[in-house]
Amino acid sequence: MAHDIIIIGAGPAGMTAAIYARRANKTVMLLEAAAFGGQIINAHKIDNYPAAPNISGFDFAMKLYEQATALGAEFVFEKAVGIEDKGSYKQVNTPSASYQAGAVIIATGSDKRKLGVAREDELIGKGVSYCAVCDGAFFRGKTVAVAGGSRIALEDALYLTDIAEKVYLVHKLGSFRGAEAEFDRLKERSNAEIILNSDITELKGENALESIEVTSRDGSVRDINVSGLFVAVGRVPENQNFASVIDLDEKGYAAAGENCLTRTPGIFVAGDNRVKEVRQLVTAAADGATAATAAIKYLNDKKA
Template sequence: MYDILIVGGGTAGLTAAIYARRAGKTVLALEGTAFGGQIASSPLVENYPALPAVSGLDYTNALLGQAKALGAKVKFGRVTAAEQTGEGFKLTAGKREYEGKALILATGASHRRLGLPNEEALTGRGVSYCATCDGAFFKDKDTAVVGGGDSALQSAIFLSNICRRVTLIHRRDTFRAQDAYVKAVGERENVELALNSQVTALHGESALTGVSVTGRDGSVRELAVAGLFVEVGQIPDNGPFAALAELDEGGYFRAGEDCLTRTPGVFAAGDCRSKTLRQLTTAAADGSVAATAACAWLDGTAQEK
C-alpha cells in the first residue's frame, strides 16, 4: 500500500513524485511506454527555464534520476483498470495490481499523426507537433501548418512572427477555429492559405525538404518547406479512469488549476487535463500542485473546494 500512486512517467508524473517524496510520502509511478513522455525524443529543448539548451533525453534522464534518488519507486506497466477500494485505489497493469491511498493521473496525451510514410523518421528533423516549442528553429525559413482548429491557427500566427512564410493547409474550405484567430491569420501578409487540401507526402531523408499538397480536385502541389507543424489534435488515453475522473468532450480530465477531480483523493496533472496550454512548464506546475494537494488530502489538511 503506497501513499500515492502516479499513472504516467512524464514531466507531470515525475514532478509529482519528487514533490510527494520531499513531503515524506511513499510513491509509485507507473509508465506504460517510456519515462519522460514525448519530450524524450526531442533533439533540443530551448524553452525550459534555466535549461536553455538540453536534449529531451538528457532532460528526461535528469528528471527520472532526481525522482529515483529521492526514493520514488518507478515501474513499467500500462494501467488498464482503476477502481476505488475501501482503503484507497487499486490499479491493474498487466498481471500486477498496485494499491495506494491517493491517485495522481498524469497519463499525458499523444499528438495525432498524419499517418504518412517517413513521418516518424522526420519527427524532430523538420516535422513538429509544437510551434511554441520548435518554431524558433525555423527563423526566416518557409514553413507550413496542417489543421483548421484553434491550435493550428494559433501556430500559424505564432510562426508568422518568426518565419519568412507560413502556409496553412486545411482539408476543408472553412476553419473550425474562433473568429478572432481566423481574422488574425487573414491579416498576416506572410501567411498563405491552402484550403480543401491535404499533405500527402513528406520529402527529405536526414531533414524535411518539402511536402506534397493534394487538393480536393486531385491537383498536386510541391511545397518547399523546412518545417511542417502538425496540429490535427491530440489523443488522451484516459478511458480506463472515466469512472474516477470526469472527461470532457475531448476525452481530457475535467480538473482545474487545483488539479482536483470529482473523486476525493484523485488528482489530474499535465497534458491529460483539460487546459489551454500544454508545455513542459505547465506539466511541471501541475505535478507540483497535484502532489501538494494529494499530500494535504492524505494529511487531512485539504481545504474544501
C-alpha cells in the same frame, strides 16, 4: 498499503509529483507505459523553461528521472488500464498486475493525433513519422513535409531545415496563432516553403511515401514529391481507461481545475491530460507539484 501514492505517467508532471511526494516522505511508484519523459523527450531544444535555457528535452527528462530516483521514487514500466476506488485505498490495474495505494495521480499526458488520411497507418515508418527529432536524420538531404499549425509543427519544420534539402509546411488555416516568433524564423529559411489554407488529402507511393496531395481552400490540387511527412496536428488526452473514476469533457480531457482534484476523493490529475488553457512544460511541472501537494494533504488528513 503497498504505496502511499501511485502516479500514472512519468512525464514532467508525473516526475515532478514524485519529487514532491518523496520530499514529504511518501512512498511513490510511477507507472509508465513507454519511456519516462513523455513528449518533451522529443524536443530538440527547450528555450522557455525558467533557469534552464537551451537544454534538450532528453537531457531535461533525464535530470528529472535522476532526481526522482535519487529521492527513492520507484519506476515500473507497465501500462495502467484502470483504477478501482476501494474506499480506503485505490487499486490500479495493469494487464499483468494490480497495485494498491492510498492516493493516485493520473499524469498520462496525451498521445499523437493522426492526420486521418488514407494509408497513414500503412506508411508509418515508411515515410510517415510523428517525431521530427527522432526520425529527421533518416531524411538528410531529402525533401520532406510537415503537417500542422502549432508551435510544435513550426519547431519541427525549423529543425528539419537544418537536415533536409527542402521542407514544406502545410497548415489548414491562414495563420499561426501564438507561435509568431517561430513563424518569423521559418520564413527566413531559404529551404522552407509554407503552404497555408490547405489540407493534405492523399499520401502516394507504393512501398514508401513518394508524394503528398495538397488541396487548398479554393479547390486547387497540388502534388508535392516528398520522402517524408512529419505529422504534428495535436495531441489526444489518454484518459479513457479512467473514465469510471474521473469526469471527462467532450474532447476527453479530465475535468479538473487548477487544484487538480477529480470527482473521486484521493484521485488527482496533472499535466496535459486535464482541462486547461496553457499546456507547456512549466505548467505540467506546476500541475505535478499541485497534485502531489493535494495528495499529501489527503493522506495526512485521513491519518488525523
